[in-house]
Amino acid sequence: MENLKKLGFGCMRLPMLDVENNKVDMEQFCKMVDTFMAKGFKYFDTAYMYHNYQSELFVKDALVKRYPRESFLLADKLPTMQLKSIEDNKRIFDEQLEKCGVDYFDYYLLHCLDVDNYAKVKEFKSMDFVRQMKAEGKIKKLGFSFHDTAEFLEKILLEIGEDIEFVQLQINYLDWESDSVQSRKCYEVCQKYHKPVIVMEPVKGGKLVNIPQAGIDLLKAQDEKMSVASWAIRFASSLDDVFMVLSGMSTWEQLEDNLSYMEDFKPLTKEEIETTFKVAKIINDTTAIACTACNYCKENCPMQIQIPEVFELYNNEKRFGMASGSKKKYQDMIKTHAKASDCIECRSCEGHCPQHLTIVDYLKTVAKTFED
Numbered sequence: 001m002e003n004l005k006k007l008g009f010g011c012m013r014l015p016m017l018d019v020e021n022n023k024v025d026m027e028q029f030c031k032m033v034d035t036f037m038a039k040g041f042k043y044f045d046t047a048y049m050y051h052n053y054q055s056e057l058f059v060k061d062a063l064v065k066r067y068p069r070e071s072f073l074l075a076d077k078l079p080t081m082q083l084k085s086i087e088d089n090k091r092i093f094d095e096q097l098e099k100c101g102v103d104y105f106d107y108y109l110l111h112c113l114d115v116d117n118y119a120k121v122k123e124f125k126s127m128d129f130v131r132q133m134k135a136e137g138k139i140k141k142l143g144f145s146f147h148d149t150a151e152f153l154e155k156i157l158l159e160i161g162e163d164i165e166f167v168q169l170q171i172n173y174l175d176w177e178s179d180s181v182q183s184r185k186c187y188e189v190c191q192k193y194h195k196p197v198i199v200m201e202p203v204k205g206g207k208l209v210n211i212p213q214a215g216i217d218l219l220k221a222q223d224e225k226m227s228v229a230s231w232a233i234r235f236a237s238s239l240d241d242v243f244m245v246l247s248g249m250s251t252w253e254q255l256e257d258n259l260s261y262m263e264d265f266k267p268l269t270k271e272e273i274e275t276t277f278k279v280a281k282i283i284n285d286t287t288a289i290a291c292t293a294c295n296y297c298k299e300n301c302p303m304q305i306q307i308p309e310v311f312e313l314y315n316n317e318k319r320f321g322m323a324s325g326s327k328k329k330y331q332d333m334i335k336t337h338a339k340a341s342d343c344i345e346c347r348s349c350e351g352h353c354p355q356h357l358t359i360v361d362y363l364k365t366v367a368k369t370f371e372d
Helices: 026-038 054-062 089-102 115-123 126-135 148-162 183-192 211-224 228-237 251-262 270-286 306-322 326-333 361-368
Strands: 008-012 017-018 043-045 074-077 105-113 139-146 166-170 198-200 240-247
Touching: 008 026, 008 251, 017 089, 026 251, 054 074, 054 089, 074 089, 074 326, 089 240, 105 115, 105 126, 115 126, 115 148, 126 139, 126 148, 126 198, 126 228, 139 148, 148 183, 211 228, 228 251, 228 270, 251 326, 306 326, 306 361, 326 361
Parallel strands: 008 043, 008 240, 043 074, 074 105, 105 139, 139 166, 166 198, 198 240
Antiparallel strands: none
16 A cells, blocks of 8 residues: 555545535535645545435535545445445446546445445445456555454455455444454454555544543543544554544544644554553443444434434433433424334344444333433
8 A cells, every 4th residue: 555644534524514404514624625635635535325425526526626636545435235236336336436526536445344235245246346447447446344243354355355455444442342343353354364454433433532531531641632532543543554544524623633643643652552442441331322423324214213313312311311411402303303212113224334233222222211
């Protein structure tokens, strides 16, 4: 892999003017892109379904139209979870090129491989298709993002690893020893097969920013100048063979903070890494539902339940009790949105959850907490 600054701009959580209507603050996004590029960073990551299928268009307007093609690196993904035929491979890929306004992708991924989505890749011959696109120069480097067990990751690499140049994994200090996410185990599989790693969800959808006060105190005692978020991103960036860490920056302040320590990155020491693991224990002891608010569940809910928002309120209720005001916020939310108890148990949400959460069961718990 080429020698790059390790911070990548994830275009999944862009600055918003109107969340309900998916209206991005393009003026701020452009300013963020300009600063990011001026500081020597150039990796941008988008995907077909991000921002209600509009992220690629936002990237086109803020980046592609405003900078020479050779000055940045653009990553996009084939939505394996949405494939229904062999023809979908080309249809979606061509649409992505057009929406992004490019002739090729620097990095292209089979999106969100797990047992079910990998079966679709094989059924619809997606590997044959992306190999052909690479041969035609429309893909420069080919990889996949992954959400399953380390054992299944090894199976995939044994079958198609010869064509795979990198793997994108969910890695953060909270999930490092997680039984469901298996960050460490998956990372070690990639090392075994000599696959460079891109890290997604280093801050776990913001969960490693809003941490309990005891965790903040530990981090500040180690280095009072570093932000809470910096520990998560620097943890992932400190791992051998990680060449890119994606951050879904939603505000100018988040961008400034990230650039402050990633422009001249220094890996964490052994003692600092041990501190993050102590913080992980504190967080695990106070978090009821390990949701990252990726919204994949919400996009597939026939009842349109605001699942991530509901889970955040529940977590706050468990962490802070009545002081959080979560019950009132929940009651206000369901004036215009479906209740947790409206769930029909179709489990479509669970099939799309990268964290493998038992969402239906959690919704029942939320309903009992806030509706009874």
